[in-house]
Amino acid sequence: MVDFARVQKELQECNRDFEVSGIRVVPNGEANLAHLLGTIPGPLGTPYEGGTFKIDITLPDGYPFEPPKMRFATKVWHPNISSQSGAICLDILKDQWSPALTLKTALLSVQALLSAPEPDDPQDAVVAQQYLRDYQTFVGTARYWTEAFAMISSLGVEEKVQKLVEMGFPEALVRSTLESVGGDENLALEKLCST
Known part of the structure; x- marks a missing residue:
């Protein structure tokens, strides 16, 4: 059974320093604490800079002893994130999870992954090939996807x-x-x- 008291504390921790970290986690839809929506800012100095990325978070019954299930709800062009489903290839979301980790540390790790792709262990082989073979085209495509899908429209x-x-x-x-x-x-x- 999900430890909802811990989840409440984690949400408070995430949202407390939002102005500094840019990371936020809120319930997705009704007040269901097993389904959350996280947001992370694109890291500075990357093609994701200026974007705000939404991450769908589902907490399994065994949380915090099992890792949260996370996937990008915002489309992103990255070797370790599926351009189709938003699935994330990151060890702490699989076998390297520890109950000492929190939703915030997991989101910080996802944000760090945006800064440091690992094309040799890809989630999306097409993106990884582009990253390895034609880095400038990769950067241009990643930047375009960030502008198209992760930047809040300036429309009122x-x-x-x-x-x-x-x-x-x-x-x-x-x-x-x-x-x-x-x-x-x-x-x-x-x-x-x-x-």
Whole structure:
């Protein structure tokens, strides 16, 4: 059974220094502490700089003795992250997990992975090949994906609502969906298309 008292403490710890770390974890949807949404900023000096990446977190019944299941909800171009499913290849999310680790340390490790790809142990072979064979094209593609999927649109709320309503979605649903994803137009569109 998930230790929800510990999860509450971890959420407070993550969100306490958000201004410094840029890392946040909140319940995803209703107040279900077994399904969370984390956000990490793209590391400075990388093609991910300026992006805000959303990570879907599911806590297994054995948490904290089993690792959290994490995957990128934001599309990202990286050798150790699936460009299709968002699956993350990182040892502490598998066999190197320890109950001494927290959601914040796991998210910090994911953020560090963005800075230091390991193309020899890829999750996405196509991206890894590009990284090894044509690094400049890799950087350009990663930067483009960051701008397209991880940067909050500069459009105001009303413009976003108008744009999504023009796609045929009801205005009330558009407004509540945008609110539930923190104004992220791309995530709102994904959510609207999946309902």
